[in-house]
Amino acid sequence: MPNGVPNGVREITYREAVREAMVEAMREDAEVFLMGEDVGVYGGAFGVSRGMVEEFGEGRVVDTPLAEAGFVGLGIGAALMGMRPIVEIQFSDFITHAMDQLVNQAAKLRYMFGGKARVPLVVRTPGGAGTGAAAQHSQSLEAWFIHVPGLKVVMPSTPYDAKGMLLAALDDPNPVIFYEHKLLYNRKGDVPEKAYRVPLGEARVSREGEDITLVGAGLVHRFALEAAEALSDEGVEAEVLDLRTLSPMDHEAVLRSVEKTGKLVVVEEDVKTAGWGAEVVSRVVESESFYALDRAPARVAGADTPIPYNKNLEAFIRPTPEKVVEAAHKLLDSRAGVYA
């Protein structure tokens, strides 16, 4: 927990932290509103906006038809006109419907209008697997949006960051894709009651160590932390970095850690091929810190496959803390058979 946290810190869930950020922003600023499928009366598919329609009414907590391209476009228009829309995509898999709106409109308009138009849009969406929701409701497609200049992509892993980064995203004049994770919603953490901001684009060292660097974001950042604890029992002190923002990426934080440890494992839930972990590794090997590397960097990522419905298969293809430990062993292993 950073210094200078205001009084009134409670332990609340990630879900409540996201809701609190939205509620506080909407109380403060009449231009902020929430829009999405079932966000109103139903309270959202994951209950994030529960109770909000009662406070703010259907004019500011807007249930939409099942038409992502349409309501994301609506959000972009509202943002262009000076409002601060929060658009919820019920499952991040459905974001594909809104790709043209996000990639060709939201990301481009400020640039194409020479800075005279702005799109302060926040798209909140839960991603990730582990819920048995199969191939069309479990993907981690965040790397796609890193590939689009003009979009910011954030992926907070704690309730504290969820609230602080959502408020920061609402302040930001650019479109921000705000990735939540279904398995994070019930996780609890200390969150101040008052509004505060966690700046976008800054990674956080969540655990200090000298021996190996583990970089994660979102849910799997917790896997990295759990792996670090297991490694610590063996006498290996891992440094864990929570990227928090995938774009713009805080590679300086990664480099600082790699300079210290010489060893890098990236933990990501998206598929390995062209996943965001590839970007993390590339930025290290392109930099002067390449010469600090004492082992080939490794990625613990989702397998290059659709997410299976079968829960054993699903577990098999996802990153786990055990897989992170295994990757660290492999990296640290200076002689054949030491950990065999």
Added chain:
Amino acid sequence: MATELKVPTLGMDMEEATILRWLVEEGTEVSKGDPVLEIETDKTSFEVEANGSGEIRSLRGEEGETLPVGTVLAYITAPGEEVPDRRETEKAPQDGNGRGSDSASASQQAPKRATQQVHRTEDREKEEPEPAANGTRRRLRASPAARRAAKERGISLQEISGSGPGGRIYLSDVLEVAPRSPEAAPEEVAPEEVAPEEVAPEEVAPEEALSPGPAAEEAPMREKLSRIRRVGAARTAKSFAEVPHFYLTRDLEVERLLELRGRLQEKLEHAPSLTDLLALATARTLKAHPRLNASYSQATEELELHPHVNLGLAVATEDGLMVPVLKKAETMPLGELVPKARELVERARSGKITFAELTGGTFTISNLGMMGIDSFDAVINAPEAAILAVGKLRTVPEWQQGGEWVARRIITVTLSVDHRVADGADGARFLGDLQAAITDWELLL
């Protein structure tokens, strides 16, 4: 089915080996049991024998390269058999018929094989920059951090033996050779990065701060330790730190031992030395003292009482101390023990000792008498329970009851004992029995 020739393992703690010398080359015909290469471990060097008969194919691994146990070095293929796992699968010569007896066909084949070898060499060179599928034939590999550190220290990577798979060099390997980089040190912490309050003023005496530091020629020379010395350093440190040593020193009267040696010198071609006779007496006396021929297990809090006396003989070699082991020494007649001990010592000094001959000891004798030492205390060769340190043969005066001084010839021995295994009385009784044995040889029969 081609036979894989691998880096063999000779013990639980053997993890890698360095190729000293190939005795065969690509295409050599070998029979099972033929020596094919010499390799070196942290304990010893030895010859690897062919584990099958046929032709050596796809040979990988350079002399001087350190490889993990189990690495495939070559395939031994039957005539006509293809080499596994090669991209261009050349047909092996079809020489099943008339080999040896048909000189014409043999001479026809000879140039063919030579051509093949040229091709192979080219292929290999092409492959070199890529990671070889079997992980053996590679350029020197070092991590970027290791390369940077070596460059900063002005060390050639060739001088460093890598601890990683396939001899890969890691930063730790460079730091082991040269822990600090004098040039790099000031760069690591720029003066402005140090907050003033972090430097306590009294810690920096002005004259120290201003002194330019030792001139280059005064800097200590760095010597890279041989593997034997490195292992020895680790083992003696561990033993001295973990094993509670105590020492019993006693003068052994050796008058009768010298008489015996004199008689045997006349009769035997390989006359035993005093050390040989002491070794024999020690081995046989230990039979009656199982606690001194035992090991303490911390894990189980048990004693392991060894069924045989495997007597280690400490030998100073150019590379450091080695302890070859006379297995079942208590069963050996003198005529067997003397040549065997001599052979072991000789092989240890020439680096030809095998791994097996260096392991399994249960008690060690160390003799520095020939180097003029009166007596000394030795570090126990853990997990053994005791070590006997033997001093030089001396003549000392002894006051006789009859009222006169007589000359006595003695050797001072010191027994270092693991107090977890045996007590002072155990050690004292052993030394008493040893004295009796070398006085009255019949006791050993």
